[in-house]
Amino acid sequence: MTQITDRLKNVHCQIDAAAIAAQRQPQAIKLLAVSKTRPAEELRQAWACGQQAFGENYLQEALDKIEALQDLNIIWHFIGPIQSNKTRAIAENFSWVHSVDRFKIAQRLSDQRPVNLPPLNICLQVNISGENSKSGVLPADLPALAAAVATLSNIRLRGLMAIPASSDDPEQQRKPFAQMNHLLQSLQRQLPDQPLDTLSMGMSGDMEAAILEGATIVRIGTALFGPRDYSSHHQS
Numbered sequence: 231m232t233q234i235t236d237r238l239k240n241v242h243c244q245i246d247a248a249a250i251a252a253q254r255q256p257q258a259i260k261l262l263a264v265s266k267t268r269p270a271e272e273l274r275q276a277w278a279c280g281q282q283a284f285g286e287n288y289l290q291e292a293l294d295k296i297e298a299l300q301d302l303n304i305i306w307h308f309i310g311p312i313q314s315n316k317t318r319a320i321a322e323n324f325s326w327v328h329s330v331d332r333f334k335i336a337q338r339l340s341d342q343r344p345v346n347l348p349p350l351n352i353c354l355q356v357n358i359s360g361e362n363s364k365s366g367v368l369p370a371d372l373p374a375l376a377a378a379v380a381t382l383s384n385i386r387l388r389g390l391m392a393i394p395a396s397s398d399d400p401e402q403q404r405k406p407f408a409q410m411n412h413l414l415q416s417l418q419r420q421l422p423d424q425p426l427d428t429l430s431m432g433m434s435g436d437m438e439a440a441i442l443e444g445a446t447i448v449r450i451g452t453a454l455f456g457p458r459d460y461s462s463h464h465q466s
C-alpha cells in the first residue's frame with residue numbers, strides 16, 4: 231500500500247513538473263494507470279489512493295479484473311491490439327479504446343456498443359515512427375480513417391494515441407510527440423465537429439517529453455506498479 235501511494239505521488243509530481251515546464255495546467259494531463267499483468271488487488275489499492283482510470287491490454291485478463299472490481303467505479307481503457315472477435319466484449323465493458331487502427335474495428339465497436347451506455351471514446355493509434363512491426367495507421371492514411379470513423383454513431387472520436395520507437399534521449403523522444411501534436415491539429419481542422427481533445431502519449435520512460443509536446447493522457451505502468459513479470463502470464 232505504501233509503495234503504491236508513494237509511486238502515485240511521485241508520478242503526479244513528475245506530471246505536474248512537466249506541465250509547469252511546458253506552461254500547461256497540470257489538470258490538463260490525465261494519468262492512466264496501465265495495469266496489465268497486475269493482480270486486481272493492486273488496482274484496488276491504487277483506486278483507494280485516488281486513481282480512477284486503468285488501462286488494460288489483454289481482454290480476458292481485463293474482464294476478470296472488471297468482474298473482481300465491479301464495486302469500484304473504475305473507468306476502463308482498452309489499450310492493446312484488437313482482433314475482430316474481441317470487439318463485442320470491448321464495446322460492452324470499456325469506456326475508452328486507444329488502439330483503433332482500422333475502420334472495420336471501429337465499425338464493429340460502434341455497432342456492438344450497448345444502447346444503454348454512452349458512446350465509446352476512441353483514439354486512433356498512429357504508427358508515428360513508421361516501424362513495420364508496430365500497429366497503428368500510417369500518418370498518410372490517418373485523414374481518411376478519421377473521416378470514416380467520424381461517421382459512426384456510437385463512437386466519440388477523441389484523438390490520437392502512439393507508442394513511438396523508444397529512445398533514452400529526451401530531445402529525440404520529443405520529435406514523434408511533436409508530430410503527433412501536429413497530426414491532431416490537422417484533424418481538428420479537418421473535422422471541426424468532432425470532440426478531438428486527446429493525445430494519448432507518454433509512458434514511464436518518456437512522459438516528460440510527451441507532456442512537453444501536448445500529451446493529455448499519459449499511460450503509466452512500470453513507474454506506478456514496478457517492473458512487470460510476464461512469466462505466469464497468458465495472453466488472450
Ligand SMILES: *Cc1c(COP(=O)(O)O)cnc(C)c1O
Binds near residue numbers: 393449
Ligand atoms: C504497457 C503499456 C504502457 C505502459 O508502459 P510502462 O513503460 O510500463 O509505463 C503504456 N501503453 C501501452 C500501450 C502499453 O502496452
